[in-house]
Amino acid sequence: MISLSQLIGLLALLLACHASLVTPREWPSNNLQTRALPNAPNGYTPEQLDCPSIRPTVRDAGDLSDSEKKWLNTRLGNTVNPMRDLLQRVNIPNFDGPSYITRNENNRSALPNIGIAMSGGGYRALLNGAGAIAAFDGREENATSPGHIGGLLQSATYLGGLSGGGWLVGSLFMNNFTTVSNSLNDPSHTVWQFDQSIFEGPDKGSIQLLDTAGYFKTIQDQVSDKAGAGFNRSITDYWGRALSFQLINATDGGPAYTWSSIALADNFIQGDTPFPVLVADARAPGDLLISGNTTVFEFNPFEFGTWDPTTFGFVPVEYLGSNFSSGQLAPGVQCVRGFDNAGYVMGTSSSLFNQFLLNVDTAGIPKFAASFVKDILTPIGRDNNDIADYSPNPFYGYHNSTNPNAQSGRLTLVDGGEDLQNIPLHPLIQPNRHVDVIFAVDSSADTDTVWPNGTALVATYERNLNSTGIGNGTSFPSIPDTNTFVNLGLNTRPTFFGCNSSNTSSITPLIVYIPNAPYVFHSNITTFTFSYNTTARNAMVQNGYEGATMGNGTVDPQWPVCVGCAMLSRSLERTETRVPQACEECFQRYCWDGTTNSTRPNTYEPPFKGQTLVESGAHGLRRNGFVAVAVVGLMALFI
Numbered sequence: 209m210i211s212l213s214q215l216i217g218l219l220a221l222l223l224a225c226h227a228s229l230v231t232p233r234e235w236p237s238n239n240l241q242t243r244a245l246p247n248a249p250n251g252y253t254p255e256q257l258d259c260p261s262i263r264p265t266v267r268d269a270g271d272l273s274d275s276e277k278k279w280l281n282t283r284l285g286n287t288v289n290p291m292r293d294l295l296q297r298v299n300i301p302n303f304d305g306p307s308y309i310t311r312n313e314n315n316r317s318a319l320p321n322i323g324i325a326m327s328g329g330g331y332r333a334l335l336n337g338a339g340a341i342a343a344f345d346g347r348e349e350n351a352t353s354p355g356h357i358g359g360l361l362q363s364a365t366y367l368g369g370l371s372g373g374g375w376l377v378g379s380l381f382m383n384n385f386t387t388v389s390n391s392l393n394d395p396s397h398t399v400w401q402f403d404q405s406i407f408e409g410p411d412k413g414s415i416q417l418l419d420t421a422g423y424f425k426t427i428q429d430q431v432s433d434k435a436g437a438g439f440n441r442s443i444t445d446y447w448g449r450a451l452s453f454q455l456i457n458a459t460d461g462g463p464a465y466t467w468s469s470i471a472l473a474d475n476f477i478q479g480d481t482p483f484p485v486l487v488a489d490a491r492a493p494g495d496l497l498i499s500g501n502t503t504v505f506e507f508n509p510f511e512f513g514t515w516d517p518t519t520f521g522f523v524p525v526e527y528l529g530s531n532f533s534s535g536q537l538a539p540g541v542q543c544v545r546g547f548d549n550a551g552y553v554m555g556t557s558s559s560l561f562n563q564f565l566l567n568v569d570t571a572g573i574p575k576f577a578a579s580f581v582k583d584i585l586t587p588i589g590r591d592n593n594d595i596a597d598y599s600p601n602p603f604y605g606y607h608n609s610t611n612p613n614a615q616s617g618r619l620t621l622v623d624g625g626e627d628l629q630n631i632p633l634h635p636l637i638q639p640n641r642h643v644d645v646i647f648a649v650d651s652s653a654d655t656d657t658v659w660p661n662g663t664a665l666v667a668t669y670e671r672n673l674n675s676t677g678i679g680n681g682t683s684f685p686s687i688p689d690t691n692t693f694v695n696l697g698l699n700t701r702p703t704f705f706g707c708n709s710s711n712t713s714s715i716t717p718l719i720v721y722i723p724n725a726p727y728v729f730h731s732n733i734t735t736f737t738f739s740y741n742t743t744a745r746n747a748m749v750q751n752g753y754e755g756a757t758m759g760n761g762t763v764d765p766q767w768p769v770c771v772g773c774a775m776l777s778r779s780l781e782r783t784e785t786r787v788p789q790a791c792e793e794c795f796q797r798y799c800w801d802g803t804t805n806s807t808r809p810n811t812y813e814p815p816f817k818g819q820t821l822v823e824s825g826a827h828g829l830r831r832n833g834f835v836a837v838a839v840v841g842l843m844a845l846f847i
Contacts (some may be wrong), residue, residue: 220319223363232745234349236349236393236407240383240390240391240399241393244512245465245469246458246463246464246837247468248463248464248465248466248545249546250464250546251433251463252430252434252449252463252464253430253433253434253435254407254439254544254546254589255437255541255545256542257542257544257545258542258543259537259543260543263536264524264526264527264530264539265523265536266521266535266602267522267523268521269514269515269521269522269597270676271640273510273511273522273686275471276437276508277509279479279510280365280476280483281316281478283483284316284321285316285436287322288319288383290310290346290359291319291320291359291775292310292358292364293352293359293755294345294346294358294359294363294775295557295775296767297359298768298772299772299788300769300772300788302789302790303788304788305749306774312783315771316473317642318431318777318782320363320776320778321643321644322360322363322365322643322645322775322821323366323367323641323646324361324366324368324482324642324646324647324649324651325363325373325647326367326368326369326373326374326624326631327340327373327649327650327664328369328371328372328373328557328628328652329651329652329735329736330370330372330558330649330733330734330735330736330737331371331402331659332372332653332732332733332734332748333373333375333652334375334376334378335373335731335748335752336377336651336731336748336751336752337369337649337752338376338388338392338450338748339388339750339751339753339754340722340753340755340756341376342387342389342648342749343356343358344359344361344542345356345358345361345362345387345754346362348388348412348712349389353557354761355760355761355768356384356757357576357756357757357768360741362633363775364482364639364647365482366481366483366636366641366643367482367483367485368485368624368630368632368633368635368636369536370557370558370623370630371557371558371625371655372626372633373485373632373649374486374487374554375455375554375558376430376486378455378467378484378486378550378553379456381473381476381481383502384473384475385473385476385481385685390582392745392746392749393409394457395458395757397411398410398457398458399454399455400455401454402454402739402745403739403742404739405440406451408467409422409424409450409453411700413549416472420425423453426460426530427446427449428446430460431449433447439529440582440599440618441549442595442596444555444556444596444772445495445781447555447558448552448554448555448556449461449545449551449555450552451554451558452465452550456551460632460689463551465549466512466550467509467548467550468509468525468548469550470637470756471482471509483508483720483783485507485632485636486507486553486554486557487507487634488506488507488556488557488619488622489502489504489505489624489627490502490504490505490613490619490622490623490713491502491621491622492597493777498587499627500628500670500674501676501678502517502627502648502656503519503613504627505519506634506635507548509525510524510525510646511523511525512525515638515640516681517678518610518611519603519607520611520680521603523603525758527544527545527547528544528547528598528602529544529546529826530600531544532600532601532603532604533605534606535605535606538809548724556596557623557624557836558648567680588740595620595621596621596622597618597775598619598621599617600617601617602617602619603619625652627667629667630649630663630664631649631650631652633648633665634668635718637668637672637683637684638682639681639683644717644718644778644779645719645720645775645812646717646720647720647774648665648722648726649720649721649722649724650664650665651724652664655694656812657732657819658724658735659699659735660813661690661699662687662688662723663690665687665705665719666689668684668687669686672728681714683712683714683715683716685705685706685716685717685718685719686711687705687708687709688800688804691805691807691808692804692805692806694812695805695807696803696805698800699812700759700814701725701758702722703720703721703798703799703800704719704774704799705799705840706719707799717778718777720775724751724752724760725755725814725817726815726817727751727755727763727818728747728749728751728818729748729820730748730816731748731751733748740748745764753777759818763817763818764820769791770794770797770798772818773787773788773790773791777791777792777795786820792793
C-alpha cells in the first residue's frame with residue numbers, strides 16, 4: 209500500500225498508446241437473481257430480541273467451530289469432481305490426475321485443500337480480482353476450454369477477501385454466489401454500475417427508485433435510525449451503505465441483508481460454494497499507524513473473531529451488537545440481531561477509504577453530496593470515528609491477561625490492509641484449516657506506478673517471524689524483499705513460494721502469487737478512482753482474466769499444467785507419490801529459488817504481455833508507457 213498523497217499525485221491524463229487491438233471478451237449473462245435472504249429484523253437498525261434457548265457465547269479459538277467442521281465435511285466432498293475434471297483437462301503428462309483423485313477421494317486428509325485470496329486495492333482490486341475469479345470459475349463461458357483453468361473455484365475450500373477484494377467476495381455471495389459475468393451484465397443495471405460513483409448514487413430506474421438527493425437522505429436516515437437505537441455510528445456506516453447500492457442487487461442497497469445470512473443460503477449449506485472470509489485490523493480511534501503485530505480479525509458466515517493469541521476468541525457473527533461480558537450474556541440480557549449488515553462488514557474491511565471521504569475536496573461533486581460530506585461526515589471524523597465501531601465490544605472482559613481491548617467497551621476496526629498484509633492470507637494459513645495451496649491474487653498499489661511488488665507477502669512473512677509470538681503457530685514460506693521482487697520480475701508473472709516444504713518445521717502452504725500485470729490493459733488505476741465507465745470496467749476484468757490464465761495459455765502453454773501441479777503438490781507429499789516430471793519442470797520454472805537482488809530498482813514500468821485493448825469515447829481510456837487512468841467520475845477531485 210502507498211500513501212494517499214502518493215496516490216493522488218499519480219492521477220493525470222495520459223497519451224494514447226500505439227498498440228495493436230485485441231477483441232474485448234464477451235461476458236454473457238444468465239440474469240442476476242435477487243437474493244431471498246434479507247433476514248435482519250428491522251432493516252439497517254439492529255434490534256434486541258429474545259435469545260435462542262441455547263444462548264450465544266464467546267468461544268476459545270483453539271479449534272474450528274463445530275459449524276465450520278460440519279460444513280467442511282460437506283464441502284470437501286463436493287470438491288472431488290471439480291478437481292478430477294480440472295486435472296483431466298490440464299492433463300499433466302505421464303500422470304493420471306483423475307485416477308489419483310479417485311484413489312484418494314475417501315481419504316479427505318489426502319486430497320488437496322485449496323484456498324484463494326483476493327487482495328485489497330479499491331475498485332482496481334475488485335475488477336482485477338473479478339477477472340481472476342472468472343478465470344477460476346468453471347461456470348463461465350469458455351473457462352473450461354484449452355488453456356483455461358475454470359474449475360479451480362469449484363475445487364477451492366476457502367475464499368478470502370480484503371478491502372476491494374472483500375467487496376468482490378461479498379458482492380458475489382450477497383447475490384447468490386453469482387458469476388462475474390452475471391454481475392457485469394446485470395439486466396436490472398443495479399450492481400457493478402461503476403460509471404455512477406458513490407457520490408452520485410445509482411441510476412434511477414429498475415429496482416432503484418432514488419435520485420441523488422433521495423439516495424443520500426436514505427443513507428442518512430438509515431444510519432440515524434441505528435444511532436437512535438443506541439448504537440455508535442462511524443463513517444463506515446455511511447461508507448458501507450453507499451457500497452451496498454453498487455454491490456447488492458436489492459432496493460436501497462439491501463439494508464436488511466446480513467453477513468450471517470450466507471450460512472442460511474441453500475448453496476452454502478449444501479457445500480456448493482467456498483467458505484468466504486473477510487479480514488479487518490484492530491485499531492483504536494485516533495491512532496494513525498498500524499503495527500505488524502496488531503490483532504487481525506475475520507468475518508466468516510458463522511463467526512467473528514481472531515486466531516491471534518491476544519483476544520483468541522470467536523463470537524457468533526449473527527449476534528454482534530449483543531452485550532457480552534467475559535464471554536457470556538448476563539441473565540435477562542437480550543440478543544441483538546441485524547448488526548452484521550453485509551455492507552457494514554464489507555465497508556469495515558475497506559475503511560481506509562474513510563480518510564479519503566474526510567479529506568475530499570467537495571468541488572466537482574453533486575451539491576447534495578458536498579453538503580453530506582461537509583455537514584455529516586467531517587464532524588464524525590473530527591471525533592476520530594474514522595473507523596468501524598463494533599460496540600458493545602463482544603470481547604469485553606474476555607482473556608483479560610492478553611486481550612488489549614478486554615477493558616474497553618468499544619472494539620474499533622479498520623481496513624485489513626493497513627498493517628501492510630494487503631492479501632488476506634491470515635485466515636488461510638491457520639493450522640486448524642490445513643490449507644495446502646493458496647492462489648493469492650495481488651492488486652496492491654505498492655510501487656510509485658501503482659503495481660504490486662510483494663509488500664503484502666513480505667508483511668505476512670515478517671509477522672509470522674515476529675518475536676512477540678503473534679503468529680501463534682502459523683507457518684509461512686520464505687519471502688524475499690520487495691526490491692528482489694522487482695529486480696527478478698517476480699511481480700510480473702505468477703511465482704510459487706514454499707515449493708520445498710522441508711525448509712519449514714511445520715506444515716506450510718504453497719503460495720501461488722498472481723500479481724496484477726499489464727496483459728491487455730494498463731490496469732494500474734489508482735486506488736482512489738471511484739468511477740469506471742463500462743469499457744474501462746470490462747477491460748480491467750479482462751486483464752485480470754488474462755493474468756490468471758497467462759493469456760489463456762498463450763504466454764506459457766504449460767501454465768494450466770503448472771496450476772494442476774500446484775494444486776497437487778502437498779497432497780503428493782502426504783501420499784508419498786512421486787512428483788511427475790512435468791511438475792518438476794513447472795516448479796523449476798515458477799518457484800522462487802532463493803536468489804535475491806536487493807539493489808534499488810529503477811522506476812517499475814512493465815511492458816504489455818499481450819495485445820492491447822484500446823477503447824475510446826466520451827469516457828475513454830488513455831495511457832502511456834506505465835499508467836492507465838479511466839477518465840471518469842471523481843477524477844475531477846484530484847486534478
